[in-house]
Amino acid sequence: MAKVVCVLYDDPVTGYPKKYARDDIPKITKYPDGQTAPTPSAIDFNPGELLGSVSGELGLRKFLEKAGHTLVVTSDKDGANSRLDKELPDAEIVISQPFWPAYMTRERIEKAKNLKLIVTAGIGSDHTDLQAAMDKGVTVAEVTYCNSISVAEHIVMMILALVRNYIPSYGWVIKGGWNIADCVERSYDLEGMNVGTVAAGRIGLAALRRLKPFGVKLHYTDKHRLSKEVEKELDLTFHPDVESLVKVCDVVTINAPLHPETEHMFNDRLISKMKRGSYIVNTARGKICDRDAIVRALESGQLAGYAGDVWFPQPAPKDHPWRTMPHHGMTPHISGSSLSAQARYAAGVREILEAYFAKKPIRTEYLVVDKGKLAGVGAHSYTAGDATKGSEEAAKFKKEKVKA
CATH class of the missing domain: 3.40.50.720 (NAD(P)-binding Rossmann-like Domain)
Known part of the structure; x- marks a missing residue:
């Protein structure tokens, strides 16, 4: 059975919503180019719920635990003493979002001896050292087009x-x-x-x-x-x-x-x-x-x-x-994490996991690295190499938060 480590952003500071602003969201079945939206066998959440924070768990716990797998969910991802680093040695799958990325550096990939699959719940897998993933034979996948x-x-x-x-x-x-x-x-x-x-x-x-x-x-x-x-x-x-x-x-x-x-x-x-x-x-x-x-x-x-x-x-x-620079309009990384988008990328993560556990091919358009080389969307959009250098600076936010 697999150990799955899922890194998600923190819950709302005022607590999980007791009631959402809307009762439902439109159902999207196809994207403009004809690609179908994620099609897992089932989902264990209501579309429109907050799924990307820790308590939401991407709606995965029931599915994974019923199959005998272990799910660890944390927002603590940066620094040598982070929960992510402590859980990595025997993790088979690591999941995170671009908005709160688990920076999978070469050091972390080498530390995770059992690692087989890295999943981006969303699009953009640059927080993973793709060259290291290729060298170590780790599959990298993302939920292409979901947001x-x-x-x-x-x-x-x-x-x-x-x-x-x-x-x-x-x-x-x-x-x-x-x-x-x-x-x-x-x-x-x-x-x-x-x-x-x-x-x-x-x-x-x-x-x-x-x-x-x-x-x-x-x-x-x-x-x-x-x-x-x-x-x-x-x-x-x-x-x-x-x-x-x-x-x-x-x-x-x-x-x-x-x-x-x-x-x-x-x-x-x-x-x-x-x-x-x-x-x-x-x-x-x-x-x-x-x-x-x-x-x-x-x-x-x-x-x-x-x-x-x-x-x-x-x-x-x-x-x-x-x-603090003048004339800016910055927000935290939220553009692809609307409640509407979360429903699609949570479903897409489950679709990827279902294929992985069933030893079936993951959708080609979801693949970034497979069998030691760039594949799918990775071959179309990325180049080999590493863009994670400097990611250790994210630990500063954690230290500041603790002081506050």
């Missing part, structure tokens, strides 16, 4: 919040003010602007489709060019590289996976090529941007705003400069 639309919606929200200066305006209301001039001195219309996405995969393309009705000029760059039909439908301008795109765009949204080729892509040099007063929205991965270069660009005015819900490391230490 792509959730993130695309978040992108549109953040673009509008930045360009229309929504957050400071809301702040004046809270403070009891009616400071119209202060609110509109940095407020513009999105209409007519040039908006570009770095990567036009599931999330990037969904964001472009949602932005089209705003009357903007759309641009994209991607190593996999979209079809002529899609380019014509959305009136897209293709750019062969990121630099060509950022030079002409007023708003840039980053939707690329994190791997060695994209790490710190948005550095001082690239940001200097952007139009003065442009905006960046990053819901991909925090490490795609050079942390301090973003701060410098906001302070100098090269960037008019930066918004995102991805940081590095996660959780971000309290002294992370993105918390």
